[in-house]
Amino acid sequence: MTEISESMLEMGAKARAAAQILATATPEAKTRALQSAADALLEAQDAILAANASDMEAGREKGLSGAMLDRLMLDAARLQGVAQALREVASQPDPVGAVISEWDRPTGLHIQRVRTPLGVVGVIYESRPNVTADAGALCLKAGNAVILRGGSESFHSSRAIHAALVAGLNAAGLPEDAIQLVQTTDRAAVSDMLRMVAHIDVIVPRGGKGLVGLVQREARVPVFAHLEGICHIYVDASADAEKARRVVVNAKTRRTGICGSAECLLIHRDIVDGLGAQIIADLVAKGVELRAGEGLQHLPGVVPAAPEDFGKEYLDMIIAAAVVEDVEGAMAHIRRYGSQHTDAVIAEDAGVAQRFFAGLDSAILMHNASTQFADGGEFGLGAEIGIATGKMHARGPVGAEQLTSFKYLVRGDGTIRA
Amino acid sequence: MTEISESMLEMGAKARAAAQILATATPEAKTRALQSAADALLEAQDAILAANASDMEAGREKGLSGAMLDRLMLDAARLQGVAQALREVASQPDPVGAVISEWDRPTGLHIQRVRTPLGVVGVIYESRPNVTADAGALCLKAGNAVILRGGSESFHSSRAIHAALVAGLNAAGLPEDAIQLVQTTDRAAVSDMLRMVAHIDVIVPRGGKGLVGLVQREARVPVFAHLEGICHIYVDASADAEKARRVVVNAKTRRTGICGSAECLLIHRDIVDGLGAQIIADLVAKGVELRAGEGLQHLPGVVPAAPEDFGKEYLDMIIAAAVVEDVEGAMAHIRRYGSQHTDAVIAEDAGVAQRFFAGLDSAILMHNASTQFADGGEFGLGAEIGIATGKMHARGPVGAEQLTSFKYLVRGDGTIRA
Numbered sequence: 001m002t003e004i005s006e007s008m009l010e011m012g013a014k015a016r017a018a019a020q021i022l023a024t025a026t027p028e029a030k031t032r033a034l035q036s037a038a039d040a041l042l043e044a045q046d047a048i049l050a051a052n053a054s055d056m057e058a059g060r061e062k063g064l065s066g067a068m069l070d071r072l073m074l075d076a077a078r079l080q081g082v083a084q085a086l087r088e089v090a091s092q093p094d095p096v097g098a099v100i101s102e103w104d105r106p107t108g109l110h111i112q113r114v115r116t117p118l119g120v121v122g123v124i125y126e127s128r129p130n131v132t133a134d135a136g137a138l139c140l141k142a143g144n145a146v147i148l149r150g151g152s153e154s155f156h157s158s159r160a161i162h163a164a165l166v167a168g169l170n171a172a173g174l175p176e177d178a179i180q181l182v183q184t185t186d187r188a189a190v191s192d193m194l195r196m197v198a199h200i201d202v203i204v205p206r207g208g209k210g211l212v213g214l215v216q217r218e219a220r221v222p223v224f225a226h227l228e229g230i231c232h233i234y235v236d237a238s239a240d241a242e243k244a245r246r247v248v249v250n251a252k253t254r255r256t257g258i259c260g261s262a263e264c265l266l267i268h269r270d271i272v273d274g275l276g277a278q279i280i281a282d283l284v285a286k287g288v289e290l291r292a293g294e295g296l297q298h299l300p301g302v303v304p305a306a307p308e309d310f311g312k313e314y315l316d317m318i319i320a321a322a323v324v325e326d327v328e329g330a331m332a333h334i335r336r337y338g339s340q341h342t343d344a345v346i347a348e349d350a351g352v353a354q355r356f357f358a359g360l361d362s363a364i365l366m367h368n369a370s371t372q373f374a375d376g377g378e379f380g381l382g383a384e385i386g387i388a389t390g391k392m393h394a395r396g397p398v399g400a401e402q403l404t405s406f407k408y409l410v411r412g413d414g415t416i417r418a
Numbered sequence: 419m420t421e422i423s424e425s426m427l428e429m430g431a432k433a434r435a436a437a438q439i440l441a442t443a444t445p446e447a448k449t450r451a452l453q454s455a456a457d458a459l460l461e462a463q464d465a466i467l468a469a470n471a472s473d474m475e476a477g478r479e480k481g482l483s484g485a486m487l488d489r490l491m492l493d494a495a496r497l498q499g500v501a502q503a504l505r506e507v508a509s510q511p512d513p514v515g516a517v518i519s520e521w522d523r524p525t526g527l528h529i530q531r532v533r534t535p536l537g538v539v540g541v542i543y544e545s546r547p548n549v550t551a552d553a554g555a556l557c558l559k560a561g562n563a564v565i566l567r568g569g570s571e572s573f574h575s576s577r578a579i580h581a582a583l584v585a586g587l588n589a590a591g592l593p594e595d596a597i598q599l600v601q602t603t604d605r606a607a608v609s610d611m612l613r614m615v616a617h618i619d620v621i622v623p624r625g626g627k628g629l630v631g632l633v634q635r636e637a638r639v640p641v642f643a644h645l646e647g648i649c650h651i652y653v654d655a656s657a658d659a660e661k662a663r664r665v666v667v668n669a670k671t672r673r674t675g676i677c678g679s680a681e682c683l684l685i686h687r688d689i690v691d692g693l694g695a696q697i698i699a700d701l702v703a704k705g706v707e708l709r710a711g712e713g714l715q716h717l718p719g720v721v722p723a724a725p726e727d728f729g730k731e732y733l734d735m736i737i738a739a740a741v742v743e744d745v746e747g748a749m750a751h752i753r754r755y756g757s758q759h760t761d762a763v764i765a766e767d768a769g770v771a772q773r774f775f776a777g778l779d780s781a782i783l784m785h786n787a788s789t790q791f792a793d794g795g796e797f798g799l800g801a802e803i804g805i806a807t808g809k810m811h812a813r814g815p816v817g818a819e820q821l822t823s824f825k826y827l828v829r830g831d832g833t834i835r836a
Contacts (some may be wrong), residue, residue, distance in 0.1 A: 023779060024776050024777060030437065097776075103798060104796070107791070107796065107799055109787055109791060109796075111797060111798075116779055116809075117435070117809060117812075118809055119809060143807075179775035201809060201810070202810070220638075222640065222810050232694070240832065243831070243832025244832075244834065246832055246834055247830075247832055247833070247834055250835060253832075254834070254835055282665040330784070357827050358442050358515075359442060361441060361534055361825060362825065363825055363826065364825070364826045364828060364829045365825060365826070365827050365828065366829075366830065367827075367828065367829045367830065368829065368831055368832055368833065369527055369828055369829070369830025369831075369832075369833040369834075370828045370830075370833065370834045370835050372834075372835040373525070373527060373828065373830075373833070373835050378523070378525065378527075378835065379523070379529060379826070380521065380523055380529075391534075391536055391619060391823035392536075392619070392620070392640050392810060392811045392823070393810045393811040395823060395824060395825065395826075396825070396826050402726035405626065405809035405810070405813060406813060407779060407780065407781055407782070407783060407813065407814070408781065408782045408797070408813075408814050409775050409783050409785075410782060410784045410785065410787055410791065411771075411784075411785045411786065411787070412665075412784065412786045412787025412788075412791075413661070413786055414658065414660065414661025414662075414664055414665055414786050414787075415665070415786065415787040415788065416664055416665055416669075416672070416787075416788045416790075417672055417788050417791050418669060418797065
């Protein structure tokens with residue numbers, strides 16, 4: 001066994017022990033830990049910004065892109081945001097111990113299904129240092145211990161933020177090992193985490209397709225993730241023109257870099273030269289590159305789509321577009337090219353919306369609403385650790401509640417089975 | 419691609435295609451399929467019993483134990499029971515499409531969380547031919563396609579029962595591939611199933627520790643299972659004597675071969691020579707071999723426990739017993755030796771019961787009730803495909819509802835994100 005493996009197993013054992021204590025921690029203690037961590041974060045502002053400055057310098061030397069440097073960068077305002085996020089998680093209801101359902105049995109038994117922590121969560125992320133705080137806080141809220149493995153680019157920033165989280169745990173009398181940060185940038189630590197089935201109950205990767213794909217391929221531990229957000233928006237012949245134009249433009253252009261951004265527009269064949277042309281003109285006017293499939297290439301401002309433009313996550317001011325026969329055709333296209341993340345239908349015909357909702361199995365389906373709403377905050381779940389497209393356990397925005405499991409509590413009065 | 423055999427991949431692809439159709443099958447069609455399968459089963463009674471007779475003969479030649487032959491054996495009464503179980507699943511509420519929760523957002527969005535099928539379930543079982551019908555029915559009820567892999571001992575019986583299920587599917591116009599039976603007794607088919615992550619969403623092993631352990635070790639596909647039911651029952655100093663005596667005897671002796679049977683009795687040190695001695699005398703009088711730890715070996719009729727008697731699943735008229743300091747001591751013992759299946763506390767002190775419920779993380783915790791209630795039917799869940807001790811997705815008795823996932827349906831009115 002390598003040295004790293006040994007230290008990762010040690011971390012795993014510490015996490016398990018901390019999880020045992022966290023499982024019965026009071027809501028008040030967890031809230032206090034998060035509030036104190038927010039305080040500690042702001043008190044340590046100078047140290048955190050200095051640590052971030054050294055990460056930024058190293059990043060520039062390594063030639064990181066502007067977008068990556070922007071993700072890495074912290075300033076006083078962003079740090080305020082990180083602290084505020086901690087306070088928001090602190091103020092959310094505590095999921096642990098909540099009674100999900102309860103009922104009586106003819107035998108006289110009273111059965112409750114109550115939420116329990118999952119156990120130990122492993123979070124593997126890239127350059128955003130705020131994930132250290134967000135993920136640490138959400139896992140703690142759900143009563144889970146967490147092992148955080150940040151990217152090498154944000155190593156010093158993450159360490160400084162982690163110190164504030166540990167200060168919060170100390171202030172609340174909770175075990176320091178509840179939130180551990182991997183103290184090496186060696187990739188071997190990631191491989192170890194993916195295989196530590198006895199020590200980690202679920203892995204949450206936060207980052208680009210390269211990271212998520214690696215985790216999904218190699219993990220023996222269950223994974224909550226989405227590989228890509230290839231979100232489709234289908235405009236039916238029954239669509240209201242004004243709603244359709246507003247929603248499609250928002251779905252593509254509000255923010256192009258998020259997973260809920262629309263990547264493909266599907267247009268009912270009967271409205272290609274009417275509402276379809278109008279929507280495409282709107283997008284082109286907004287500066288969107290429109291990669292048009294057959295039957296749309298005569299429209300002004302478009303470029304012809306290549307076959308590989310369908311099923312592609314652009315995360316940019318680009319959208320693919322295709323003509324479909326009807327809602328069945330749209331669903332066939334989405335089944336073939338989608339990623340089961342978020343797909344939308346724009347239609348006034350309730351039957352069309354109903355078929356779309358019943359016939360597709362995306363984590364999120366929208367009717368007459370923008371795909372950009374695919375977000376835990378917008379769903380009212382509070383903070384989220386990510387969006388999952390798998391079907392096991394967690395799906396859609398993963399908040400504190402989805403980071404829990406449950407157990408049955410059964411009360412009798414000397415009750416025996418016949 | 420791994421070394422998965424071509425025929426298993428073909429089965430997997432057919433299951434995926436069937437699952438796609440099942441996902442939108444009406445509750446009526448599924449009910450009709452199950453009722454028709456029950457009819458077909460009884461109509462085919464002669465053929466099924468003949469198939470079973472040939473399995474029984476082969477089993478005797480192979481020298482199967484009496485217990486194994488009993489599990490394998492079908493007669494007219496048992497076949498009636500299998501048909502009745504199909505009708506009961508048919509009459510259960512359909513979980514698919516049920517709204518789990520719904521709420522409105524300030525943005526005007528209305529969000530629903532609705533149940534969807536999981537997809538494709540793989541069931542790997544041993545000699546009981548009725549599992550073919552039970553597991554097939556439950557998976558169908560939840561809108562899942564299923565690949566059944568029965569033990570070689572029940573090969574002909576399972577094939578005959580499977581034919582009745584297929585007749586039911588045909589009668590309801592549902593795809594035959596919704597319920598497929600592996601047509602080979604080659605163990606390689608099991609290894610294939612455990613690795614078919616693209617084709618199977620969850621594996622449910624039904625059988626002894628050998629089978630379940632193999633599946634848990636080797637599966638790349640998620641698994642719903644329990645390896646062992648090492649159920650503990652703790653009698654507190656505050657226990658009501660009459661309730662305690664009744665419940666302990668029931669927990670151990672009602673049926674010893676089921677996973678909810680108690681395997682270890684823990685006695686508060688203050689009542690060893692009072693209620694403790696009485697309970698032990700009751701068990702001994704019932705013919706239970708009592709393997710007593712330190713502090714109990716002076717009691718009449720007991721034999722001394724060896725260290726390996728703790729944490730052992732006897733599935734027989736044997737129970738281990740130990741003295742503990744108090745409820746904390748009992749919980750420490752259970753954490754060390756239990757299997758997170760079902761554990762019970764007998765106490766009148768509500769605080770003791772509360773600590774037991776909060777401090778342990780078994781799938782099922784009982785207060786003043788027999789561990790033998792660990793059963794989907796007793797929980798009111800209808801039929802169960804097994805009991806799971808893992809913490810991901812399903813836990814405790816796994817009925818049709820736990821064989822589902824969910825998706826979010828979001829309705830707006832031209833709603834865009836700010």
